[in-house]
Amino acid sequence: MESSTFQPHATQGHVLCCLCGCNIMPNPSNMCVNCIRTQVDITEGIQKQVIMLWCKECGRYLQPPKHWVAAQLESKELLTLCIKKVKGLNKVKLVDASFIWTEPHSKRIKIKLTIQAEVFNGTILQQSFVVEYVVENNMCPDCNRANANPNSWIACAQVRQHVFHKRTFLYLEQLILKYGADSNCIKVNDIHEGVDFFFKTRAHALKFIDFLQSVVPLSYRHDKQLVSHDTHNNTYNYKYTFSVEIAPICKDDLVCLPAKVSASLGNLGPIVLVTRVTSQITITDPHDLRSVSLDTQVYYRHPFASLASGRNLTSYIVLDVEPINRDGSNVAWGGNSQTGGQAGRFQLAEVQVQRESDLGNDTVFFARTHLGNVLKPGDVALGYDLATAQLVGLDYEAFVAKGGTTPDVILVRKSYEEKRRKRRERGDAARTWKLKQLEMDVDESKTRQIEKEEADRERFMQELEEDPEMRQRINIYRDEAVMAEKNLLGSKKVAQDDMSDDDSDAPEVPLEELLEDLQQLGLDEKGDDEEEDEDMNME
Numbered sequence: 331m332e333s334s335t336f337q338p339h340a341t342q343g344h345v346l347c348c349l350c351g352c353n354i355m356p357n358p359s360n361m362c363v364n365c366i367r368t369q370v371d372i373t374e375g376i377q378k379q380v381i382m383l384w385c386k387e388c389g390r391y392l393q394p395p396k397h398w399v400a401a402q403l404e405s406k407e408l409l410t411l412c413i414k415k416v417k418g419l420n421k422v423k424l425v426d427a428s429f430i431w432t433e434p435h436s437k438r439i440k441i442k443l444t445i446q447a448e449v450f451n452g453t454i455l456q457q458s459f460v461v462e463y464v465v466e467n468n469m470c471p472d473c474n475r476a477n478a479n480p481n482s483w484i485a486c487a488q489v490r491q492h493v494f495h496k497r498t499f500l501y502l503e504q505l506i507l508k509y510g511a512d513s514n515c516i517k518v519n520d521i522h523e524g525v526d527f528f529f530k531t532r533a534h535a536l537k538f539i540d541f542l543q544s545v546v547p548l549s550y551r552h553d554k555q556l557v558s559h560d561t562h563n564n565t566y567n568y569k570y571t572f573s574v575e576i577a578p579i580c581k582d583d584l585v586c587l588p589a590k591v592s593a594s595l596g597n598l599g600p601i602v603l604v605t606r607v608t609s610q611i612t613i614t615d616p617h618d619l620r621s622v623s624l625d626t627q628v629y630y631r632h633p634f635a636s637l638a639s640g641r642n643l644t645s646y647i648v649l650d651v652e653p654i655n656r657d658g659s660n661v662a663w664g665g666n667s668q669t670g671g672q673a674g675r676f677q678l679a680e681v682q683v684q685r686e687s688d689l690g691n692d693t694v695f696f697a698r699t700h701l702g703n704v705l706k707p708g709d710v711a712l713g714y715d716l717a718t719a720q721l722v723g724l725d726y727e728a729f730v731a732k733g734g735t736t737p738d739v740i741l742v743r744k745s746y747e748e749k750r751r752k753r754r755e756r757g758d759a760a761r762t763w764k765l766k767q768l769e770m771d772v773d774e775s776k777t778r779q780i781e782k783e784e785a786d787r788e789r790f791m792q793e794l795e796e797d798p799e800m801r802q803r804i805n806i807y808r809d810e811a812v813m814a815e816k817n818l819l820g821s822k823k824v825a826q827d828d829m830s831d832d833d834s835d836a837p838e839v840p841l842e843e844l845l846e847d848l849q850q851l852g853l854d855e856k857g858d859d860e861e862e863d864e865d866m867n868m869e
Contacts, residue, residue, distance in 0.1 A: 359450035376418035485535035677702035
């Protein structure tokens with residue numbers, strides 16, 4: 331039988347504290363934690379109260395020597411900035427940092443810091459303490475300069491388009507409002523030839539131009555002007571000007587493609603219609619429904635101008651409509667895309683039309699059109715009268731010189747003017763929707779053509795009613811006042827339903843596409859921010 335070996339149990343020895351005599355675990359200092367804290371203060375030499383400079387105009391804090399940082403209360407950015415401002419932390423090890431809640435209007439920020447340091451022959455002591463930051467108002471140089479001269483600017487983007495209307499700028503206005511591209515603008519000027527946008531920095535102007543490039547085809551160039559120069563530190567102050575020119579091509583324009591462009595697109599056209607303008611230019615041949623989208627780079631490599639625009643449109647009475655395939659064979663109404671006569675939202679058709687001014691004589695035109703899905707006999711369509719028009723253009727003259735021929739009529743869109751006129755006569759023309767507008771300073775140096783501006787805005791709203799794809803790219807809001815008025819007159823409107831059957835197909839914006847106007851309901855966030863600023867300034 332084997333004898334068991336005695337194995338003693340290891341025990342941890344204890345010693346008495348050299349100051350208070352309490353039983354403690356052995357450590358290099360032979361003192362308990364409480365006695366060490368009474369003998370050594372590891373927070374000595376660390377700031378307990380710090381002054382923070384805060385600009386109430388832009389809400390930024392000063393990060394010495396001259397950098398201003400935007401940070402929200404109790405954010406990690408503000409915590410980092412506060413820790414950097416505490417002097418003496420480089421001598422200890424920072425373990426933890428956290429905010430202590432204070433009243434927002436007290437102008438005080440408190441942070442609890444936990445640090446570690448080595449004392450008494452390698453003993454590690456951990457201690458927590460509170461640092462108080464006093465927030466003082468101090469306007470930053472940018473806000474100071476802006477308040478001294480509110481119209482001071484560093485960069486200006488001059489947006490222009492050389493066409494006879496400003497509907498493109500109305501469309502741009504809605505896109506800018508939807509995506510908040512005007513957040514960095516300090517001033518917007520509406521002038522006769524376009525719109526000027528002013529910014530505090532050159533980077534803000536470049537960011538705005540990048541946004542414009544994503545929504546419309548354009549080209550731009552820039553220049554700078556020396557404002558001041560400091561010879562001691564070799565610094566320069568410039569003002570930057572960006573000249574932005576939007577392509578002079580608009581929806582429903584008639585264009586003649588250059589020979590190289592037409593050949594590269596499979597001999598498209600060259601007489602084509604512009605059916606959509608976004609960051610790309612979409613052109614459609616109404617003779618065979620072929621559509622192509624041109625990038626901005628492709629357009630400016632071989633630019634072309636409009637042969638005719640919206641002010642050259644002529645009214646035609648549709649006498650007969652017959653849908654056809656691209657090869658010219660007849661198809662039945664409601665044919666699908668497999669018949670070859672449809673392409674997207676268009677339907678190829680042969681129409682028989684007559685000018686409204688020729689009613690009573692035998693002058694009739696036959697033409698192909700892409701509007702076979704919306705036209706029917708008796709409708710009024712707007713189109714270009716190429717039989718009597720005097721078209722001018724280098725590309726067009728070269729096309730004719732090579733033996734090219736043009737159709738007598740090219741229809742552009744269906745006209746709903748008669749139906750809208752009947753609605754105005756009944757007093758039912760008010761729209762149940764509205765659009766927001768940018769705050770612009772109007773240039774009074776030149777006489778404003780108010781009637782022309784109102785006509786452009788009315789035509790832009792009609793395009794929104796007729797084009798669902800265009801409505802998807804902007805925000806349209808409910809007009810509560812008009813809707814309430816129409817609800818009060820609902821009974822009278824029921825009595826007139828029989829009279830309004832003939833204009834029931836006039837395009838309208840559906841109610842399900844309308845958004846609630848939060849500012850009108852008093853739910854905008856701007857008011858809450860102003861109330862918080864007032865509370866901060868009560869002290």
